[in-house]
Amino acid sequence: MGKIVLKSVRKAFGEVDVIPGLDLTIEDGEFVVFVGPSGCGKSTLLRLIAGLEDLTSGTMHIDAREVTSAPPAQRGLAMVFQSYALYPHMSVRKNIAFPLKMAGASPEEQEKKVTAAAKVLNLTNYLDRRPGQLSGGQRQRVAIGRAIVREPSAFLFDEPLSNLDAALRVTMRQEITELHQSLKTTMIYVTHDQVEAMTMADKIVVLNAGRIEQVGSPMELYHKPANTFVAGFIGSPKMNLIGGALAAAEGADQIGIRPEHLGIVTEGGWEGTVGLSEHLGSDTFLKVTTGQAGVLTVRAPGEVMLRHGDKVRLAPMPGKLHRFGKDGVAL
Numbered sequence: 001m002g003k004i005v006l007k008s009v010r011k012a013f014g015e016v017d018v019i020p021g022l023d024l025t026i027e028d029g030e031f032v033v034f035v036g037p038s039g040c041g042k043s044t045l046l047r048l049i050a051g052l053e054d055l056t057s058g059t060m061h062i063d064a065r066e067v068t069s070a071p072p073a074q075r076g077l078a079m080v081f082q083s084y085a086l087y088p089h090m091s092v093r094k095n096i097a098f099p100l101k102m103a104g105a106s107p108e109e110q111e112k113k114v115t116a117a118a119k120v121l122n123l124t125n126y127l128d129r130r131p132g133q134l135s136g137g138q139r140q141r142v143a144i145g146r147a148i149v150r151e152p153s154a155f156l157f158d159e160p161l162s163n164l165d166a167a168l169r170v171t172m173r174q175e176i177t178e179l180h181q182s183l184k185t186t187m188i189y190v191t192h193d194q195v196e197a198m199t200m201a202d203k204i205v206v207l208n209a210g211r212i213e214q215v216g217s218p219m220e221l222y223h224k225p226a227n228t229f230v231a232g233f234i235g236s237p238k239m240n241l242i243g244g245a246l247a248a249a250e251g252a253d254q255i256g257i258r259p260e261h262l263g264i265v266t267e268g269g270w271e272g273t274v275g276l277s278e279h280l281g282s283d284t285f286l287k288v289t290t291g292q293a294g295v296l297t298v299r300a301p302g303e304v305m306l307r308h309g310d311k312v313r314l315a316p317m318p319g320k321l322h323r324f325g326k327d328g329v330a331l
């Protein structure tokens, strides 16, 4: 079991309130992603859950057990770091078995659990190698294997893929998602990469300056962002935000339209001139300077034959406009 409940959790470093006060419930078996800009407190929140930092105030429970002051080893959680933290002089087998050995498991039990973890992680053929003889992705899998054998009630991942190249990140992201599907154990995953958040999470927690801006499924956050911060953070390229008369006409302080929800039309809409055009084959990204709506980013499917200096008309697709009021809160 791995339900984690944080109540009025606050963390200050000296005078600075990094997490001013936060409530969060993570259900058993959920894949929860903490996302937010650099310095928003994602790692601090994860480290508080792990017990690597003390709470300044508030409480934390894992299932029915209060663990507010429990040391990390008594929480039954396993943390996987971006730096792998493998022992270079030990084989993969010994690295994975290490926590079991420390806990006093018999050699037979160690072998059984290491064999099972290696199978899940496709590491069976690498058990006699040392970490230095492995690729970055394989090393990351060893680090995960060392967590799996402990059979934790939750896995905590702190930006585990940030040392890997772009292609390997995609593969590992899928592997971790599949691992979650087979183990069904609670996973908490910290990233500043909103694509990782969108593709992996059951539930995303968007943090900003130590506060929760919104908690929801990826599609809830995409379709119903609670405010302009979430609207700007989730989705790539960013949502276009427009103020002034166009927003006022919609009864809003700002209106938002995602780049993929701006259609190229032959009449009506907002007239503009193409600045930058990026042709990816699958999509075309345009930066269009309009009179009424300012500079807009457009993501059009396929190859759109528009270049720098071309005139174009843009219109929001029906039902895709977001409205935001005072302080950027969704209306």
Ligand SMILES: Nc1ncnc2c1ncn2[C@@H]1O[C@H](COP(=O)(O)OP(=O)(O)OP(=O)(O)O)[C@@H](O)[C@H]1O
Binding pocket: 013, 018, 036, 037, 038, 039, 040, 041, 042, 043, 044, 045, 192
């Ligand atoms: N031990 C510490 N002492 C003082 N300040 C700290 C300490 N650890 C973190 N902070 C501060 O707390 C804030 C949150 O840091 P944290 O590492 O949690 O952010 P993050 O969202 O994980 O950022 P990043 O994505 O850059 O890793 C930052 O302003 C950081 O400088």
